Amino acid sequence: MQEKLGRKRSALEPQDFVIVNSTARFWGFVFLIDRGYADEGRITRIGGQMELLYSDQTREIIGALYKVYNQLGYGYREKEYQRAFASELERLGIKFKRELYCHLKFNGEIISKFYIDFLVEYLDKDIKIVVELKVVEDFHKKFFDQTMTYLTTNKLQLGLLAIFTRKNVLIKRIINQKG
Numbered sequence: 001m002q003e004k005l006g007r008k009r010s011a012l013e014p015q016d017f018v019i020v021n022s023t024a025r026f027w028g029f030v031f032l033i034d035r036g037y038a039d040e041g042r043i044t045r046i047g048g049q050m051e052l053l054y055s056d057q058t059r060e061i062i063g064a065l066y067k068v069y070n071q072l073g074y075g076y077r078e079k080e081y082q083r084a085f086a087s088e089l090e091r092l093g094i095k096f097k098r099e100l101y102c103h104l105k106f107n108g109e110i111i112s113k114f115y116i117d118f119l120v121e122y123l124d125k126d127i128k129i130v131v132e133l134k135v136v137e138d139f140h141k142k143f144f145d146q147t148m149t150y151l152t153t154n155k156l157q158l159g160l161l162a163i164f165t166r167k168n169v170l171i172k173r174i175i176n177q178k179g
Contacts, residue, residue, distance in 0.1 A: 052173065053157060053158050053173075053175065054157075057122050057125075057127055057129060060092065060094065061094075061120055061131060061160060062171055064088040064089055065133075065160075065162050065169050066169060067088055068081060068084040068085050068088055068169070069168060071084070072084055074164060074165065074166045074167075077135065078133055078134065078135050081133050081135065081164055082117060082118075085118070086098055086118070089120065094120060095120070095121045095122075095123060096118050096119060096131075097119045097121070098117070098118055099115045099117065100115065100116040100118075100119045101113070101114075101115055102114055102116060102154060104153050114146075114149070114150070116130055116132070116150050117130075117131060117132045118130070118131040118132075118133075119131075119154075128154075128156050129158050129159065129160060130150050130151055130156055130158070130159035130160070130174075131159070131160045131162065132146065132159065132161050133162050133163075133164070134163045134164070135163070136163050136164075137163075137165050139161070139163060139172060143161055144172075144174060147159040147161050148174060151174065151176035152176055152178060155178075157175065158174070158175060159173075159174040159176070160172070160173060160174070161174055
């Protein structure tokens with residue numbers, strides 16, 4: 001995979017890439033500035049512009065997350081942000097499942113159970129996106145691993161990991177290469 005460096009600006013542009021740090025490289029992720037990480041196989045170039053996987057749908061979801069943060073600010077529990085996000089998705093007419101129960105089987109036996117915060121569905125386009133919300137100050141590897149587990153277990157391609165911090169909401173795109 002060829003890595004490209006870009007400079008950070010206030011307006012997010014998907015063609016700007018940055019390798020975040022040695023820890024992120026150790027995890028095997030290539031990060032997109034403020035938007036998450038992706039592999040080159042999931043980004044296509046259209047007329048000189050780079051197109052992200054499900055870009056229109058993720059733009060809607062990210063807009064809803066920003067609206068929640070802009071109205072509520074910082075200082076609430078994860079459940080309150082989830083309720084507000086669910087309310088905003090309903091207002092926008094976006095279908096979703098909340099706290100979706102999933103399990104992992106091995107040899108026909110359930111070996112693990114978990115709940116996905118949100119599974120946002122665009123049924124007319126057969127698109128499903130996992131959205132995980134956290135109230136923390138920084139991204140941690142365990143959150144990426146958790147979201148990737150949800151994606152691989154359910155054979156989905158894209159997850160959004162959103163963290164509500166003191167200063168703002170930060171969102172990363174997580175791509176399941178096997179999805």
